[in-house]
Amino acid sequence: MSRLQADHLYKVFGRRPDEAVRELAEAGADRDALRADGTTAAVIDASFTVESGQIFVVMGLSGSGKSTLLRMLNGLLAPTAGRVLFDGRDLTALSDRELREVRSRKISMVFQHFALFPHRSVLENAAYGLEVQGVPRAEREKRAAEALELCGLAGWEKSWPDELSGGMQQRVGLARALATDADLLLMDESFSALDPLIRRDMQDQLLVLQQKLKKTIVFITHDLNEAMRLGDRIAVMRDGRIVQLGTAEDILVRPANDYVASFIQDVDRTRVLTAASVMTDGTVAPEDCPPGCGCAPVARDMPLAELCAVSARSLHPVPVAGADGEILGVVAQDRLLGVMGGLDADVRPTTKNGATAENAATAKNAATEEVTARA
Numbered sequence: 001m002s003r004l005q006a007d008h009l010y011k012v013f014g015r016r017p018d019e020a021v022r023e024l025a026e027a028g029a030d031r032d033a034l035r036a037d038g039t040t041a042a043v044i045d046a047s048f049t050v051e052s053g054q055i056f057v058v059m060g061l062s063g064s065g066k067s068t069l070l071r072m073l074n075g076l077l078a079p080t081a082g083r084v085l086f087d088g089r090d091l092t093a094l095s096d097r098e099l100r101e102v103r104s105r106k107i108s109m110v111f112q113h114f115a116l117f118p119h120r121s122v123l124e125n126a127a128y129g130l131e132v133q134g135v136p137r138a139e140r141e142k143r144a145a146e147a148l149e150l151c152g153l154a155g156w157e158k159s160w161p162d163e164l165s166g167g168m169q170q171r172v173g174l175a176r177a178l179a180t181d182a183d184l185l186l187m188d189e190s191f192s193a194l195d196p197l198i199r200r201d202m203q204d205q206l207l208v209l210q211q212k213l214k215k216t217i218v219f220i221t222h223d224l225n226e227a228m229r230l231g232d233r234i235a236v237m238r239d240g241r242i243v244q245l246g247t248a249e250d251i252l253v254r255p256a257n258d259y260v261a262s263f264i265q266d267v268d269r270t271r272v273l274t275a276a277s278v279m280t281d282g283t284v285a286p287e288d289c290p291p292g293c294g295c296a297p298v299a300r301d302m303p304l305a306e307l308c309a310v311s312a313r314s315l316h317p318v319p320v321a322g323a324d325g326e327i328l329g330v331v332a333q334d335r336l337l338g339v340m341g342g343l344d345a346d347v348r349p350t351t352k353n354g355a356t357a358e359n360a361a362t363a364k365n366a367a368t369e370e371v372t373a374r375a
């Protein structure tokens with residue numbers, strides 16, 4: 001069972017929403033057709049699953065429907081049609097009290113503008129979610145201090161929010177979300193207000209934390225580079241619809257339509273494509289590897305940007321190793337150059353950690369998930 005599932009979700013604002021859903025679903029109407037009627041179709045037929053421990057990114061420009069989708073996922077907004085299943089429970093069928101309970105214990109939000117209380121210390125801010133849950137003071141302070149330490153803020157507990165930089169304030173927001181032990185983290189443009197370098201640093205920190213904590217995260221962004229750095233899977237939204245659903249590599253190598261293709265022009269493919277996605281079958285024969293060659297197999301999730309340096313030093317194709325050290329294949333230099341030059345018709349779909357689709361259940365999931373191209 002998936003951790004989170006959106007099942008044909010629609011949200012229509014304005015007049016006669018049910019009728020609008022029928023027009024969207026049955027007559028194939030789009031947003032523009034309804035707008036003339038004073039009706040806004042914010043989210044149209046969104047279906048996807050998020051597995052436990054995954055980072056699922058929803059990427060789209062302003063107005064594409066990301067925030068509305070997120071607010072349906074945490075039950076703040078009732079869908080006009082469709083269901084949200086969290087651990088198999090239909091959120092749309094819960095009473096208000098049950099929903100509040102799920103929201104306060106199982107789901108945490110991290111917002112773009114930190115949402116810290118200025119007159120509470122960093123520790124009190126980090127403990128806020130636990131306070132709402134009614135956790136006794138000593139325990140909530142202990143857990144908040146642990147979360148702050150995880151986020152690199154040990155020693156700042158007694159400071160006030162305005163004594164912290166923007167990046168540090170956002171880490172307090174993250175610590176607050178982590179302190180509650182919620183399984184599901186919903187992050188709405190959480191790093192968008194930060195300077196580029198600090199933003200990148202926060203992305204790195206989130207990835208490191210995620211390796212340790214293995215939360216289930218839905219991350220909203222309008223930045224495809226951020227989506228590709230963070231997302232195990234990415235949903236690209238346009239005008240209320242999900243127009244492509246896949247891994248960063250899927251989107252980079254096989255954009256579903258011209259709209260998605262226009263986004264990937266600025267993406268640095270050498271940082272998204274991995275050794276596993278470009279390797280071919282084979283090994284390195286001992287006679288091809290002279291003494292002192294000093295080569296070592298690279299990890300399958302090594303990005304091409306790093307693989308280039310290894311390949312330049314190597315006298316033979318670079319072997320690619322799996323998690324157990326077994327050789328999965330090799331990357332020859334001409335192959336590497338060809339892929340970087342855009343000859344990537346046979347790049348293999350992989351998961352974000354570089355496992356190929358053949359040997360990873362999650363990649364199978366990604367590869368078999370419907371990739372819709374309606375735009």
Ligand SMILES: Nc1ncnc2c1ncn2[C@@H]1O[C@H](COP(=O)(O)OP(=O)(O)OP(=O)(O)O)[C@@H](O)[C@H]1O
Nearest residue numbers: 013040041042060061062063064065066067068069
């Ligand atoms: N409460 C509302 N009433 C009417 N229309 C709404 C409401 N909330 C959102 N919309 C409309 O729904 C569409 C999707 O908005 P939404 O905020 O979900 O997009 P978004 O991708 O999150 O954009 P942004 O990045 O600017 O927040 C927009 O056209 C917006 O104007």
